[in-house]
């Protein structure tokens with residue numbers, strides 16, 4: 315093989331990393347439009363008995379039934395914009411499955427982050443497919459087994475790439491985007507999902 319595999323096979327996981335999934339100039343235009351057009355929010359999360367501001371900006375879009383529970387609160391989806399719907403259709407074609415919601419995360423700099431979690435909410439059902447589009451600055455994405463504190467693998471998610479997680483991944487693995495002191499260009503991540511069992 316000419317290049318080191320950015321993603322070796324991990325037991326009980328099915329991950330595909332597709333660098334350059336979309337033309338870089340088109341990805342640039344998506345990034346700019348989404349940063350400007352999205353009504354960003356910074357919700358408060360109730361964790362360990364205290365409220366914390368989410369360390370990033372977020373927005374939730376989807377079909378009307380795609381409600382989403384997050385830290386005890388139910389979030390109604392915003393209606394699809396033409397651009398998000400166009401991106402959704404491209405992603406659906408890639409993964410061969412319909413998707414009815416997307417979570418947008420805006421990491422403004424290296425101090426914005428997402429803590430360890432699995433995307434295993436009951437609304438997503440068994441073996442959920444999560445298709446994650448990366449726009450803007452690169453960030454390190456870490457993986458560890460559920461129940462372990464040791465990072466087993468890290469990969470750099472680059473502009474215009476798509477990371478697809480499917481099969482048993484969410485039931486056996488957690489992921490994070492950690493804070494970093496390195497300078498980071500603003501980054502958007504869009505995780506497309508299928509809410510199978512709406513609340």
Ligand SMILES: O=C(O)CCC(=O)C(=O)O
Nearest residue numbers: 417419428433491503505
């Ligand atoms: O920003 C990322 O790459 C991860 C986002 C994520 O894990 C999520 O939205 O559930």
Ligand SMILES: [Fe+2]
Nearest residue numbers: 431432433489
């Ligand atoms: Fe996630």
